Amino acid sequence: MDLLLPAKYPFLAEASEAITQNSVDIGDLFGGSIYEEARARGLARVEEALLHSEVSYSPLVKDYDRLNDILSYPYARVLVSVINDRFLTKRYALAESVRLNRLLGDETPATVLHIAGALGVNSTFQDNKLKMHFPDYLTFSTRIKSQDWKLVNSELFNGYVFLANEKFGRLLQNALQDRIEEELPLSVPDDVKASVSEDVKRIGASLSEIKNRFNPQMTGELQEGDLPPCMRTLLANVQNAVNLPHAGRFALVSFLHAIGMTTEGMMALFSRSPDFNESMTLYQVKHITGESTGGDGYTPPECGTMRTNGICYNPDSLCAREWMTHPLKYYRAKTRSGNKKE
Numbered sequence: 001m002d003l004l005l006p007a008k009y010p011f012l013a014e015a016s017e018a019i020t021q022n023s024v025d026i027g028d029l030f031g032g033s034i035y036e037e038a039r040a041r042g043l044a045r046v047e048e049a050l051l052h053s054e055v056s057y058s059p060l061v062k063d064y065d066r067l068n069d070i071l072s073y074p075y076a077r078v079l080v081s082v083i084n085d086r087f088l089t090k091r092y093a094l095a096e097s098v099r100l101n102r103l104l105g106d107e108t109p110a111t112v113l114h115i116a117g118a119l120g121v122n123s124t125f126q127d128n129k130l131k132m133h134f135p136d137y138l139t140f141s142t143r144i145k146s147q148d149w150k151l152v153n154s155e156l157f158n159g160y161v162f163l164a165n166e167k168f169g170r171l172l173q174n175a176l177q178d179r180i181e182e183e184l185p186l187s188v189p190d191d192v193k194a195s196v197s198e199d200v201k202r203i204g205a206s207l208s209e210i211k212n213r214f215n216p217q218m219t220g221e222l223q224e225g226d227l228p229p230c231m232r233t234l235l236a237n238v239q240n241a242v243n244l245p246h247a248g249r250f251a252l253v254s255f256l257h258a259i260g261m262t263t264e265g266m267m268a269l270f271s272r273s274p275d276f277n278e279s280m281t282l283y284q285v286k287h288i289t290g291e292s293t294g295g296d297g298y299t300p301p302e303c304g305t306m307r308t309n310g311i312c313y314n315p316d317s318l319c320a321r322e323w324m325t326h327p328l329k330y331y332r333a334k335t336r337s338g339n340k341k342e
């Protein structure tokens with residue numbers, strides 16, 4: 001059996017077949033020296049997820065290395081399950097799925113379809129294009145809030161949405177992310193927990209460090225319930241690891257700056273996102289707030305601009321008032337009425 005495919009995509013049924021065909025006693029994965037390399041790679045998978053939000057892939061030539069890579073996947077899942085922390089699980093699921101998306105770029109349509117099928121995504125290849133059944137398209141695309149993902153802006157024929165390879169891969173990324181989040185935590189027997197305790201301790205320490213780097217109390221002044229619906233949606237997207245369009249990130253940071261949130265407070269908020277990249281986020285925040293340029297920073301966009309940019313999400317009855325022209329007006333109106341009640 002060729003181990004290349006399951007080494008690249010260890011969530012496929014072929015990975016279990018490879019483990020069986022190579023007579024691996026799964027108990028040996030958690031102790032002894034035979035699968036020490038698989039354990040090291042499994043630990044690295046989780047550490048890479050925590051530190052870089054992406055699990056790496058190095059092309060492997062020897063079957064021995066491929067088998068270790070296949071085995072590293074269940075080992076990593078056991079580590080994440082034993083720790084059973086929501087942030088870690090989401091971050092790990094994201095990192096494995098980002099890896100999948102990167103690898104798919106080099107695959108033939110037949111392989112992409114095979115993987116889609118394994119993830120339960122109904123799709124075909126026709127007229128030299130990948131197509132996805134529209135209910136699956138909706139399931140995996142609705143969380144991506146930019147206009148070009150809207151069904152009305154897509155090419156739909158006979159219930160299938162035609163997709164460029166990159167977009168197809170992005171949706172399979174979401175499908176794998178959902179699947180991993182659904183599957184974890186696994187139920188892990190006590191003797192296995194004891195065997196992996198050193199690696200669990202190590203990841204637990206990195207996890208605490210990442211979580212404590214930003215003091216969540218810095219966000220204490222923000223009344224999330226007073227935010228206009230557009231900003232609430234943008235914030236929820238950040239915290240659910242949904243990539244914001246550039247205009248969305250700009251609007252959110254400039255808005256939070258305008259209502260008095262500090263750079264540290266914003267970093268604390270963004271740090272809750274599983275794909276948080278500290279240096280890049282800090283650079284963007286400092287640029288928008290003017291901290292790096294010595295100015296006052298940018299003014300947040302008004303409602304008309306937000307609408308033009310497709311980021312006026314879920315406007316409510318307050319948004320419908322004639323005088324409502326700016327998200328800041330919404331926030332002030334809300335906080336004023338809140339104060340009056342007190």
Ligand code: SF4
Binds near residue numbers: 312326
């Ligand atoms: S109308 Fe203005 S405040 Fe309301 S959701 Fe749209 S952009 Fe935000």
